[in-house]
Amino acid sequence: MKNITLEKITEAASQSFEGLPDERQRLLVQTLLKQVHNFAREVQLSHTEWRGLLAFLHRVGDISDDSRSEFSLLSDVIGLSSLVDLLASKPGSTPGSVLGPFHTVGSPWLANPVNLIGANPGQPVLLRGRVSDTQGQPLPEASLDFWQNAANGLYWQLDPQQPRDNLRCQLRVEADGSFEIATIRAVAYQIPTDGPVWTDLLQLAGRSPWRPAHFHLIVSAPGYRQLVTELFDAEDPYLDSDAVFGVREALVRPYQRVSDAAACQRLGLAGSECLEMRVNLILAKDGAS
């Protein structure tokens, strides 16, 4: 290593991580290093540009804290988060989509069917679905972790007016894999626009800060690959410009006006008609490639 040249530096830097005992970590570090070097070589990165990149990362770190990760947001808006979701999605199963920053572990377990509306303003809707394997067989041991924003666009963590755990729950499906959640229609909202990801990057690019309205779901069942996904409102105007590239065709679901007095009554909805969204959630076997 005594004489580091342009021809040798990438190999020398890669070689310096040969001692990482975990084979997978070694591959990750060496591959990322190689691609970062490829970037610098491809654009002939100048000192000024390099310093600008470091200063940007510094600003991203400055605004991040325990309850806010601007690094996650950066990953989201360059499509990296969604790429990881897509890499994990298996053919024949429901595609994954971004987890986002508002999931928290440990939502209350509630009985299925469930009514989350409480005192929330907003348009009442009934989300009805079924969890199955890729052959269409119901998965009676499946459970859901569900969360969404309120009519003002905010998740409960960001809104002192909302009770703790507002519009979120965990539940187990029925023996036939079915579930029913009475809730309100989720609304579109903006990613944070007070940090460097917005001010130094997206705003300059004329990007939209909007995310189309969506429900978040994590679907789990023993022996099956956990599914982290979202369901999108088919009428949302921002479907084509989701700031974090989360929209997949199979996740865009229409609302339909249905007449189902029994369901409405069971779920505590006034009247005998409601807006309904239906979804099949299909899990791949664990370890399936």
Place this chain on the structure above:
Amino acid sequence: MKNITLEKITEAASQSFEGLPDERQRLLVQTLLKQVHNFAREVQLSHTEWRGLLAFLHRVGDISDDSRSEFSLLSDVIGLSSLVDLLASKPGSTPGSVLGPFHTVGSPWLANPVNLIGANPGQPVLLRGRVSDTQGQPLPEASLDFWQNAANGLYWQLDPQQPRDNLRCQLRVEADGSFEIATIRAVAYQIPTDGPVWTDLLQLAGRSPWRPAHFHLIVSAPGYRQLVTELFDAEDPYLDSDAVFGVREALVRPYQRVSDAAACQRLGLAGSECLEMRVNLILAKDGAS
């Protein structure tokens, strides 16, 4: 963009930055994005690994502040900083090497020849050099910005025992391009080992934290490309394992014991012998490709 698939996401994410009005910035963002996507695809990055990467960046941000950039250190130890130096180095000129975190703008201008030893313990040395163009013609309008660490391994900013601006200065060369700096021999030192770059990455890889002893120099002259470089002590045991990949053959300089009573007296060194390091610093014309 309504249906983001594994095949389409990289193009969609790249396309989302088409609105960046600065052509060069657009190229940088789109190329970096492409290489980050390439990395995720090449290793089939999992959710767990992706979260680990974000958490690492979060920790790098946490320990960074106005006087410490762990992002710079990360760039250094993966060879990115040196790669940028090498990309900027032009054939025939002295190669560049890492700026490092201890340069500050505005060192005191002192008259050439200069004696920086003052009350510093350490082995006195005489650094003698000449600044020229690639044809060997002296550059009488050149100036130097010089800094180094003290005998305890510390730069003055990190050491309350050292006076402000200890062992650093700016100076103008003579009409023949020459300069003389009486100083002490720089010593090897360790990169910071209290942050995530060390504890979560280099330590696991069994990497050395040492940097071989070096002087820092920035050489400027009107009409010439500014040179940011280092000069290394040829006897240093860490030349082959510099933690930041800064060593280039042309920058490794031997000390020689010389007898030069006039120089010693001029520079306030006791006796008529001293350790001397000689260097030719060659600048490329501005804009030379």
